[in-house]
Amino acid sequence: MTSTTLQRDTLRFITCGSVDDGKSTLIGRLLHDAGAVPDDQVAALRDADGRLDFSLLVDGLLAEREQGITIDVAYRYFSTPRRQFIVADTPGHEQYTRNMATGASTADAAVVLIDARKGVLTQTRRHSHIVSLLGVRHIILAVTKMDMVAWSQDAFDAIVADYLAFAEAAGLPTPVAIPVSGVNGDNLVQHSEAAEWYAGPTLLQVLETLPAAEEMARPFRMAVQGVSRPNLDFRGYTGRITSGVVAVGDAVAVSPSGIRSHVERIVVMGGDLDRAQAGQSVTLTFTDEIDVTRGDVLAAADAPLEAADQFEATIVWMAEAELIPGRVYDLKIGTRTVPAQITDIRHRVNVNTQEKLSARTLELNDIGVCHLSLGQDVAFEPYAANRELGAFILIDRLARATVGAGMIRFALRRAHNIHRQPVKVDRRQRAALKGQKPAVLWFTGLSGAGKSTIANLVEERLSAEGRHAYLIDGDNLRHGLSRDLGFTEADRVENIRRAAEVARMMADAGLIVLVSLISPFRADRAMAREMMGDIDFIEVFVDAPLEVVETRDVKGLYAKARRGELLNFTGIDSPYEAPETPDIHLLSSTCQPEEAAKAVINHVRAWL
Template sequence: MTTALFAANSSAANIATRGLLRFLTCGSVDDGKSTLIGRLLYETSAVLDDQLVALTDDSRRVGTTGDDIDFALLVDGLEAEREQGITIDVAYRYFATSRRSFIVADTPGHEQYTRNMATGASNADLAILLIDARKGLLTQTRRHSIIASLLGIRHVVLAVNKIDLVGFDQATFDAIVADYHAFAKELGFSTIEAIPLSARFGDNIVTPSASTPWYSGPTLLGHLETIDVSESGDEGPFRFPVQWVNRPNLDFRGFSGTVADGRIKVGDTVVAAGSGKRSTVARIVTFDGDLPQAQAGDAITLVLADEIDAPRGEVFTDARHRPVVATRFTARLVWMADEMLLPGRSYNLKIGTRTVPATVRVIRHYLDIETLVQKPVVSLGLNAIGLVEIETLVPIAFDPYVENHQTGAFILIDRFTHATAAAGMAIEALGATNVHRHGFDVDRAARADIKHQRPLVLWFTGLPGSGKSTIANLVEAKLHALGRHTMTLDGDALRQGLNADLGFDASARTENIRRVGEVARLMADAGLIVLCAFVSPFRADRDRVRERFASDEFVEIFVDASAELCAERDPKGLYAQAKEGKILAFTGIGQQYEPPLRPEIHLDAAGPDPEALAARVVAQVEALITHAEQSAESSAEL
């Protein structure tokens, strides 16, 4: 942002009085967006004398308008932009008139930088969509219109620029306006104001142009000064994503963040959306002192009357109007990565202050930007707009984007490059949407304390016949003898009950392990040491289960035995049946097993007898438990 924008903070009272309009300019490359903003800055006296001198000099050296001032240079500040003649980043500028203050985002027109346009549109109230009068509607014109609509912009100025280059012809203007209205009728814009203008010469920018006597509408600045972009209806329910648990000492514990929507006052009841825990607001703390109430946009620290475990990413909400909490939902995506989106790949999903692993399970269709027809596809390429189904590893709280932009918008982040891969807008949860966790007073810690142990999951994995269940059985017996509270989950037992409806293909195996992980998590919540003995052949499935637990609560134990050794033992005769073709998709024969890369415990099943291997596991587990308990005691003393 420019120095002028920062300086504008000193006149916040004036801004509040006149009203602030955030808008962006968009459209295809070289349609004159930067020139238009430069002209607006110049006409509203937002260009200082020394800037004007420098601009005049720059116009002679690198400008594209001959002897005239090249107003685009006021915005195209990057050297790369001046050399290429295009805008490649989002440039924000501030200016004001006696009637209103403005923050404008100049966004790139080139298709390669569509992601930057989406960034500029995410906080805008209005979009000025520029169209070169010589070219009419282009693909990028349509794409930017769709993105603006998806991101919730409801007011558009159709700026038919360079009208001077078509001789100020009314028929050309009318034809472009008709084409755009026909295209945009399904996009849900509340207002579309079409204005013929010349950004270079100032026609219909601030004063009506004598060259367009056939046009009787407002000038561009006049329209921007008077348009009402306020949303109809009441403000939304209270939403407060926790950004930081603020605990400077033992006498203070608060939750810091910015109110995303609604209002909150001292004494109100709030609910943590994820855990369902309730409390009342005891204090609303700010840098300048306590407040009796706060509203959307306020940066505050909430102090609650009760001790609630609410980590970063939790969302405090209105107790009567809670957001959706789900792991599966549909969303619109604007794909921004060069690498194509394929179903099944895992990303990090960032929504509000929370980041969780997520997978795009299904691509339902993409939107043809020329016809607005939805077409089925198996992948999404760069700049494609599609409807997808997303599954997160843990439940997240959100509102549909159409109801709340703050809590319904998210991004997908590549887990390897950390680049933003997509901008997303949540639509609706899949499955039950009115299910909310109840905040029970007895929690995991309380259940574990009464058992005098820490919850733990011991995950035994290996080929069929490697000895997982045998070793897990011996480990449980030894832990039980030591007074530990345990429970073993075995693949065969769950296949005969909870997971009896699942087959053995890859997707069914993934669902099998997902369910087992959820059962293990519930048992860990009960304070138990849970032993899970499952082939669990896919590394990604095991990693997803691991991510459901704290780092010191999950122990992966690799029972390492070759397929030849397992076949030789073959306690259930399964290898023989698989070789005869009686069992299909059998792990080790016809289906791959992906061994752990860094298991906490690696057991060579070809070596010592099961008793010795079990004793080794117990020794390491007891050491882990003792270390965790000592760490907890030290933390409590501090």
């Protein structure tokens, strides 16, 4: 069993700040002076002139050594007689902010470095703000390279005053400020004779005396990572205990289902335990046969978890492509992954002034407060109460790349007040009355490719056969339901969401729904398909080259776009992402609309 002493005596901290503030050098020198570097490694740190380059202890990537910067998060472990440490050296470059957030997400303390020659910079403020958002409880302000300003107390005091004013406005923990030199080791482990005016503690003294996180004092929580079923006589639920203590016989509640039972066994490698605590990976069995799956969270029955599907959260955006409200992302919280949309950006934070700014989107490294809507309930705690059950990441569904990190502030009240109303007549009965199987045919393609013409012909033929069909045309939609939307990427996503929602309801009524929209982005068409659930969704790609549709240009839109009079026009200054595997592919430049309509009818007739 993991010992309680190890949990209490281990401090996790990060170094952060602007680029070239000397983070790697400071950590390397700290490790060296604390006696945590073997003699053979010390020899390898010498450069061509025989001088020690302490940054090489943590700059492990070849690209980092070549450029003299930190790119990835470098973790190092060391100990002193008083405490064990895990230190994360995080990158200072703006484009690697995501790496810095990763390192801060598990830290108890942050050493914020400021170059004495440069003072407080934008990246210093950004990193400090992220440190605060991620719940880091202690900040140590290390004013570095003091030897390069002749150990000027005035320079040190001015930087500390500047940072304290920022910290107070940002709601940061009050920092401990230390003047240091990473190269020479001043005030890292030993007090510096060069700064006689400084009488405070060294960096190591502060690190050794900071209180570490007390995970065991919180209620029991464990996210279920998997179900263990080695034989018919055993069913256990595996995971790592994130907080608290659990013992055999304890009452446990499963979230979000609310099911309750009692712990029968606590199984670990090598046998059973009577109790287990935060940080241990265990398998739990229960006295009752209950339904528990990966992504559920086990909690103490006397302190159950809340579950919701709508939240207000702070998001740090980490992708080059901007955040688009309404677009569906995958949200991973704990061990559960669910679809999610940002429904509203409440404001963006100016990291320099702490001013709250209005925003329609978030760009790389922006920090904003947003409302989210999830595809299903998830168990959670506010980030301020539980960092593991209140943090999430957002994943681009096509690229499978992490694009944002978020911290839940609270569940929205409407998440608890709004419930689905059951109805007596279902889709199957409505469809039976019409003698058909409902479906959604989604026509996509460039403007002028022939989508509306072909969709009109398909609806006409379906009606002639006695089918109940309805066409939702993009232009008609913008005269009514979407008349308030423009043509930014965010507005286009919302337009597609509205069209898909209407199509879903009409298909639920038993209709065959035809939707004719440019819908240029694969992610948004995937969103529309997912919104249909078990309703048949047929993607029809009306394919015509740009040079062909420009010659058609009945509405003169391409000509306006070429003259710069029409911005964000698909095919000109906004991209069109062609379907990779459409259900129906129509080459409208080489066939007549009647032939294309007939091909669609022939494709769908089998299941109508």
